[in-house]
Structures are given as C-alpha cells and as structure tokens.
Amino acid sequence: MHRTKVKVAQDVLDANDTIARANRADFDAAGVRVVNLMSAPGAGKTTLLERVLADGVVRDEAVRVGVLEGDVQGSLDAERLSALHVPVTQLNTAPGFGGECHLDANMVRAALPELALDEIELLVIENVGNLVCPAEFRVGEDARAMIASVTEGEDKPLKYPLMFRACELVVINKIDLLPHLELSLEDLLANLDRVNPHARHLLVSARTGEGVDAFADWLAEVARREAVPA
Amino acid sequence: MHRTKVKVAQDVLDANDTIARANRADFDAAGVRVVNLMSAPGAGKTTLLERVLADGVVRDEAVRVGVLEGDVQGSLDAERLSALHVPVTQLNTAPGFGGECHLDANMVRAALPELALDEIELLVIENVGNLVCPAEFRVGEDARAMIASVTEGEDKPLKYPLMFRACELVVINKIDLLPHLELSLEDLLANLDRVNPHARHLLVSARTGEGVDAFADWLAEVARREAVPA
Numbered sequence: 094m095h096r097t098k099v100k101v102a103q104d105v106l107d108a109n110d111t112i113a114r115a116n117r118a119d120f121d122a123a124g125v126r127v128v129n130l131m132s133a134p135g136a137g138k139t140t141l142l143e144r145v146l147a148d149g150v151v152r153d154e155a156v157r158v159g160v161l162e163g164d165v166q167g168s169l170d171a172e173r174l175s176a177l178h179v180p181v182t183q184l185n186t187a188p189g190f191g192g193e194c195h196l197d198a199n200m201v202r203a204a205l206p207e208l209a210l211d212e213i214e215l216l217v218i219e220n221v222g223n224l225v226c227p228a229e230f231r232v233g234e235d236a237r238a239m240i241a242s243v244t245e246g247e248d249k250p251l252k253y254p255l256m257f258r259a260c261e262l263v264v265i266n267k268i269d270l271l272p273h274l275e276l277s278l279e280d281l282l283a284n285l286d287r288v289n290p291h292a293r294h295l296l297v298s299a300r301t302g303e304g305v306d307a308f309a310d311w312l313a314e315v316a317r318r319e320a321v322p323a
Numbered sequence: 324m325h326r327t328k329v330k331v332a333q334d335v336l337d338a339n340d341t342i343a344r345a346n347r348a349d350f351d352a353a354g355v356r357v358v359n360l361m362s363a364p365g366a367g368k369t370t371l372l373e374r375v376l377a378d379g380v381v382r383d384e385a386v387r388v389g390v391l392e393g394d395v396q397g398s399l400d401a402e403r404l405s406a407l408h409v410p411v412t413q414l415n416t417a418p419g420f421g422g423e424c425h426l427d428a429n430m431v432r433a434a435l436p437e438l439a440l441d442e443i444e445l446l447v448i449e450n451v452g453n454l455v456c457p458a459e460f461r462v463g464e465d466a467r468a469m470i471a472s473v474t475e476g477e478d479k480p481l482k483y484p485l486m487f488r489a490c491e492l493v494v495i496n497k498i499d500l501l502p503h504l505e506l507s508l509e510d511l512l513a514n515l516d517r518v519n520p521h522a523r524h525l526l527v528s529a530r531t532g533e534g535v536d537a538f539a540d541w542l543a544e545v546a547r548r549e550a551v552p553a
Contacts (some may be wrong), residue, residue: 134363134483135475165455165485169478172411192485194424222482224364225395225424225455229537244474244497245365248399252452253364255395255422267474273503300505318361 109230116205116233116303121320122212127218128315129234131256133249134222136242137266141172141299142179145309149179152216152306154313157211161204163221167191170219180209186221195226198233212228215316224253227258236315238262245269247280250288257288262295263310269298339460342428343543346435347462353440353549357448358545359464361486363479364452366472367496369400369530372447373537376409381445382536384543389443391434393451395422400449410439425456428463445546456484458490468492473501477510478516487518489502492525494538499528 120127125128132138142160159180162171166187172234175181181190186193188227198219208216218234220227228237239260241249244267257263263285271278279298285292297304297310362368375381376388389410392401396417405411414434416423423430426448438446448464450457458467469490471479474497480487487493492545493515501508506525515522525541527534 133365133452134479135472163499164482167481169481192455193457194453221455222363223424223455224450225422225453226456229422241364242474244500249364251397251399270474270500270503273500323389 109198112202113231113233116198116201117235119205120210120216120233125210125213125234126316126318127216127234128312129218129220129227129232129237130176130240131151131220131224131237131260132222132240133180133224133242136222136240136245138219138222138240138265138298139173140268141240141264141297141305141308142174143177143221143303144175144299144302145312146175146179151309151312151316154309154316156215156313156316158215158217158312159209159248161201161208161216161218162195163200163219165221167196169188180212184209191282193222195230196220196232197230197268199220215312217312219268224249226254228256228258235318235321236261238264238311240266242267243276243278243281247284250281250284251261254288257285257292260289260292262311263289263292264297266297266299268296268303269301276308325393325417329381329452336415338387339428342462343463345430346431347465349435350440350465355440355443355446356466356546356548357446357464358450358519358542359450359457359462359467360449361454361457361467361490361501362470363450363454363472364474366452366470367451367529368449368470369403371494371527371535372404372449374529374532374535375542376404376407377489378407379409379537381542381546383511384539384546385479386445386543386546387443388430388445388447389439391431391438391446391448393430393449395424395425395451410442410506412437424451424453425460426450426462427460445540445542454479454486456458457486458486464528465551468490468494468541471511472497473504473508473511477507477514480511480514486516487515487522490519490522492541493519493522494525494527496527496531498526509511524537
C-alpha cells in the first residue's frame with residue numbers, strides 16, 4: 094500500500110517534468126528564454142518589473158520582454174505591467190482547488206497559445222507569491238530568480254531553504270528601508286550562503302531604483318544565453 | 324474520469340474537516356481554546372507572539388498560552404518562544420512532498436499528544452507563512468487571525484481574498500514603518516473592507532509594542548469564549 098502511494102506521487106512529479114520539457118522545447122523553438130520569478134507576497138516582483146520594463150524592452154539592452162502573470166485571482170499586476178506596453182498574459186489559479194498556491198507546468202502550457210512568443214526574446218513568469226510550492230514545480234524556465242525583501246527578516250533562507258536553493262539569483266529588495274529596520278544584512282547574506290553558496294545576490298530598491306540596473310543586466314544576460322536542452 | 328477526480332477531491336476535503344472536528348472536540352474536552360494564526364512569510368507572527376507572551380501568560384490577563392509552531396523545517400521560531408517559558412511544540416511539514424506549505428487537521432492531530440493541554444487555556448497555532456493554502460484547511464481552531472504587514476502593499480486583500488475572508492481578525496503590523504513607505508493605509512483598509520466587511524482590524528507594531536495590548540486583549544477574549552460545538 095505504501096509502495097503504491099509512493100509510485101503515484103512519482104507519476105505526478107514526472108507528469109509535471111514531462112510537460113515542463115515540452116514547454117521548454119516550445120520556448121526554444123520560438124527563440125525565447127524564460128525566467129521564473131518567485132517571492133513571498135508583497136516582496137516587490139511587480140514593482141521591480143515595472144522598474145526594468147518600459148515600452149516592452151529591458152532598458153538599454155533592447156531585449157523585448159513579455160510577462161506571464163500568475164495570481165490566485167484578479168489581474169491587478171497584469172494591468173500595472175500592460176500600462177508599460179509590455180505584452181502580458183494573465184494566468185489565474187483560482188479555478189483549481191481553492192486557488193492553487195503556485196504555477197505548474199500544465200498551467201503554463203495552457204497559457205502558451207496566449208503568449209506572443211514571436212514578439213519577444215524573454216518571457217518573465219511572475220509566479221504566485223509564496224516561498225514554498227513554486228520552488229517545487231519547474232514550468233519550462235531557463236533560469237529561476239527570487240526576490241527576498243529585507244522586511245521579511247534574516248531567517249528566511251533557513252526557513253524556506255528549497256526556494257533559496259532553487260534559484261540562481263536572489264534579489265534582496267527594499268534596501269531603502271534598511272536604516273529603519275533592525276535587520277542584519279550580514280546575517281541574511283550568511284544564511285543565504287549557508288543554504289545556497291552558488292546563488293548570486295543583488296541589493297536593490299525597486300522603489301528608488303538603486304541596484305535595479307544590475308537586475309536588468311541579468312535579464313538581458315539570460316535572454317542572450319544559448320538554448321540548453323531541458 | 325473527470326467525475327471520479329472530483330469525487331476524490333471531495334473525500335479529501337471531508338477527511339480534513341472530520342479530523343478538524345475531532346481535534347476541536349479534544350481541545351474542548353481539555354478546556355482549551357485555539358487560535359489559528361496565519362500570514363505571509365516575515366509578516367511578524369513570531370515577533371508579535373514574543374511581545375504578548377511572557378512567562379507563559381498573555382500579559383495582564385493571566386491566560387496561560389501554549390504555541391504549536393508550524394514550519395516547513397527547522398525550529399528557529401519555537402526556540403525564540405520557548406525562551407519566554409511558553410510551552411512550544413514544533414510541527415515540521417518537510418516530511419511531506421517537498422515540504423507542505425500549510426498545516427492541515429491531520430498534522431495538528433499528530434502533534435496532539437505532544438501538546439501540554441492540561442497546562443494551558445489557549446493554544447496559538449502559528450501556521451506556515453503563506454497567504455493561500457493555510458486558509459483552506461481548518462485544523463480544529465475556535466478563531467482565525469492573520470497578520471498583514473504594511474510593507475506588503477495595499478492590494479493583498481484583493482489578491483489573496485480567501486485568506487482575508489477566512490479570518491475574524493486582521494492584525495496590520497509594522498505600522499512603525501508607515502512614514503517610510505508610500506503605502507496608503509486608507510486604501511489597504513478599504514480593500515480589506517471590500518473583501519471582508521466583518522473582519523476586525525488592529526493597527527500594531529510588534530517591534531515598538533504600539534497596539535500590541537489590543538491583540539493580547541483579543542487573545543484573552545478568545546480564551547474566555549464558551550465552547551461552541553464544531
């Protein structure tokens with residue numbers, strides 16, 4: 094009985110990975126690189142994207158970007174980004190059981206026909222705000238990045254290690270608030286290093302714009318990467 | 324096929340509610356009231372509890388409180404609270420698939436034998452930091468409360484309505500940071516009212532202590548409530 098249960102769980106995992114590979118193949122065929130951008134609710138994903146996207150391009154790099162906006166429900170963030178003339182597709186998870194707390198490969202696949210892949214070079218998938226499950230589901234992305242707000246405290250890498258391990262880039266946002274917090278940035282970085290010594294980190298304030306150029310540069314670098322078979 | 328799947332999902336929901344009722348009956352038998360405390364990661368659940376719990380009682384009210392600490396992994400928060408001589412039980416969700424993003428009734432049931440119910444009048448269950456799934460699973464609680472940090476933005480009630488609707492109390496935390504944010508508190512409260520006009524809200528700074536007494540009073544009020552059959 095136990096063995097059967099494990100087998101079922103394995104099948105489910107494989108289904109997601111199979112569909113993620115199919116997504117990746119379609120993205121590759123269209124010459125589009127994909128970033129899966131994750132964070133806790135309110136860490137600043139949309140504000141950061143607003144900062145780096147204007148008229149549909151990553152600033153100064155002329156990389157044409159589209160966004161797939163994942164939310165439990167509503168389209169508030171999609172509306173903010175489409176005001177910047179970025180092609181945005183809304184993907185709501187609410188039709189699922191009570192509102193899924195993450196995107197999975199099959200949800201992204203369902204949105205594929207709506208994505209203007211021939212108009213863009215980079216697709217940023219803004220995941221549902223959550224530090225647990227989004228890290229468990231590949232969706233066909235080339236790179237995974239997360240935003241950690243300094244207001245969330247030093248301990249988050251230790252409490253949500255899978256998320257911090259799953260990402261090659263950790264954007265530490267809201268650094269303009271550091272003078273008003275008791276946070277030790279040194280401890281936060283040490284905890285990140287403990288959990289994922291390979292992660293690169295950027296210190297950013299999406300509000301003031303400080304450090305945002307480095308995130309734009311990273312997006313442009315991902316857009317220029319060679320396709321690697323999934 | 325579709326019909327079969329729906330039936331299975333319904334069975335799972337029923338199983339959680341069945342176990343939640345059993346938990347509630349056990350809490351009632353022990354004369355213990357239970358609060359399910361939820362929030363996004365880093366909103367300040369543990370800091371707020373540190374403020375109101377000292378030497379195991381809610382301040383000035385002499386209500387003996389215990390804590391069930393839900394985390395994906397680790398016991399950082401439990402260690403912080405046990406330093407205050409509060410009976411704390413750690414419940415980690417990591418043994419599940421990749422680390423469950425919420426507590427459910429069965430996890431809480433598994434922790435029941437570890438809870439010192441005869442030593443307390445109120446149990447605070449600190450859920451996993453997440454604004455989606457914790458709202459979907461009753462665990463046998465008498466009352467549900469959430470913390471929304473002002474750093475998370477005005478739009479969170481609209482983006483995570485189930486969570487804001489599930490709670491009778493919304494603690495708006497980190498108000499000491501308001502002078503340093505562009506947040507409109509008025510808009511946040513209007514959005515909360517739109518989603519859940521019945522919710523009570525408190526304005527609090529767990530860091531400075533402002534407004535924390537009102538949260539302690541609310542906990543004491545819950546502790547004094549008559550048992551209502553689940």
